Amino acid sequence: MNPDSAWIQTTTAFRSQFPMASLNVFAPAVQRLFENPSNLVNIAKYSLPIDLLRIHVTCKAFYTVLQKNSACWNDALQRVGLPPCPVMTASGNWSPAAYTNFIFGGGLCDHCGMWTETLPYHFLLRLRACKSACWEAMMWTPARLVTQITEGSGSPVEIALHRMVGAAFPSHFDDHWGVVYKTTDIVKATERFMRAVARIPEHETTSDLVDDWEKRIHAMPLLMKVQSRLLQPKNIP
Numbered sequence: 001m002n003p004d005s006a007w008i009q010t011t012t013a014f015r016s017q018f019p020m021a022s023l024n025v026f027a028p029a030v031q032r033l034f035e036n037p038s039n040l041v042n043i044a045k046y047s048l049p050i051d052l053l054r055i056h057v058t059c060k061a062f063y064t065v066l067q068k069n070s071a072c073w074n075d076a077l078q079r080v081g082l083p084p085c086p087v088m089t090a091s092g093n094w095s096p097a098a099y100t101n102f103i104f105g106g107g108l109c110d111h112c113g114m115w116t117e118t119l120p121y122h123f124l125l126r127l128r129a130c131k132s133a134c135w136e137a138m139m140w141t142p143a144r145l146v147t148q149i150t151e152g153s154g155s156p157v158e159i160a161l162h163r164m165v166g167a168a169f170p171s172h173f174d175d176h177w178g179v180v181y182k183t184t185d186i187v188k189a190t191e192r193f194m195r196a197v198a199r200i201p202e203h204e205t206t207s208d209l210v211d212d213w214e215k216r217i218h219a220m221p222l223l224m225k226v227q228s229r230l231l232q233p234k235n236i237p
């Protein structure tokens with residue numbers, strides 16, 4: 001799911017439960033925080049990821065303070081045994097806040113569309129399922145996942161594209177299907193490649209594209225490590 005849309009959904013859900021009017025009468029200490037939001041950084045030092053997410057969507061002032069402070073998100077993740085937000089030099093980075101929100105902020109099930117508070121079913125593929133049945137169903141839905149990237153009998157350029165995409169984009173090994181990729185990842189990558197090959201003005205060149213994908217390939221071990229850590233339930237509060 002797009003991290004921005006996930007954030008908007010979380011914000012909307014939180015605001016419906018805790019309207020600003022109720023926060024304003026909580027306590028003088030809270031009122032002082034509204035007057036000097038920079039003090040939030042001290043509170044963040046003792047907060048869990050879910051607490052930070054709640055504070056983050058409280059108001060624009062709190063949002064701005066936390067958005068600028070990457071360390072507080074990474075410290076909170078470390079507090080629950082998770083590695084910090086992975087940083088790639090290639091495109092496709094999360095901000096620490098968006099990354100934390102994707103893991104802990106809930107979102108829509110990618111199969112049935114229901115809101116769920118469960119952790120992402122697959123971090124690397126950025127897929128969320130509300131229950132195992134939805135994940136199973138997703139695995140059988142070609143629109144969501146592609147089962148293989150074939151080299152076929154295409155041109156050398158096409159073969160090179162498929163090899164590069166296969167290495168640069170996250171995959172998942174399924175007992176039945178083997179290696180699967182997220183369909184939207186592959187479609188977007190192919191479209192990006194075709195724009196570069198067509199030398200469309202204001203788009204990147206093929207050499208820029210290959211450079212970016214090579215960086216993604218180098219970042220993959222770190223992303224795989226994060227994926228394996230997220231699969232350990234003991235790490236999650």
Ligand SMILES: [Zn+2]
Pocket residue numbers: 109110111112113114129130131134
């Ligand atoms: Zn579902």
